[in-house]
Amino acid sequence: MAKSLLIISRQAPWSGPSAREALDIALAGGAFDLPLGMLFMDDGVFQLAAAQQPASLQLKDLAANLQALPMFGVEKLFVCAHSVAERGLDPASLSLPVEVLDDAALAALIGRYDQVVTL
Amino acid sequence: MKFAIAVFSPAHAPSSRRALRFAEAALAGGHQIARLFFYQDGVHSASANVVTPQDELDVAAQWRAFIEGNQLDAVVCIAAALRRGVLDATEANRYQRPAVNLPAPWELSGLGQLHEAAQVADRLVCFGGD
């Protein structure tokens, strides 16, 4: 059976290619039909903030890549409740349908996956 | 046991050297390395154009020697490499760039190679940051 992989994205979206490159790992794995999960935590939750306008920085929007996750088979999307609250985001208004997990649930989540990559 | 080792930092970062020492210890311990994969700024660890002052450790050269000496599969992510100017002859020609800085033993390929290595390995170990 294929090994499951959890990708933890901790990078804010517009500070270089890091957030996009973390997403690319997920999209590449999805194309191979691997069991993948993606967790947004720390500044990574800013990737899910609504109404962002990266065009003002002449940057390509991440939204298309984020929206593509379910289409690439990456259906398990999670967000860290602590990180969301700490950054004043409303979990109900995030740009993707995600499961909001507290610290104990996050520990259990990481435990369930065969492999974890934190970027 | 089989390791997949992913490097996310350039040769001048401590974590690139740490990855190399880990890889050496894995082989010395009788383990195998399914693949080395270089992603994000890790593609700079593969650059043949790194010039290290003579009295400092040349980690890029050590990577090259380690890979050649042990005939390891060392893949550099093509998308991350192009973005950072790490090109083999084919890509330099394709994009009409003046320099080639990724000769053998390195191989440019896609992120699928990271996933494939992670699937066949017993452990995926990533190195990056400070």
Add this chain to the structure above:
Amino acid sequence: MTTLHVISHSPFGDNRLASCLRLLGTDDAILLCGDAVYALRAGTAPQQLLQTARLQHRLFALAEDAQARAIDSTLAEAVDYPAFVELSLRFDKVNSWL
């Protein structure tokens, strides 16, 4: 499944260690390397954090990094590279906080 978390950033001005401690499983361990070994400096907030996290036999530090930075702590078990490799196999997976 158990996880070996590897942290290499200094805890001063970076939240990786704090985040890691929040979601650390009861059988998980932490390996400090690079500037992360500064977390072991006596009398500091990060060291306090590690102490209260009760990580007996679950906290490791890469020996060369501790030595280079004049960190001498009994809080973490010092490991060399062969021991790092062995640790990565003792736990079910390795999560490096890049």
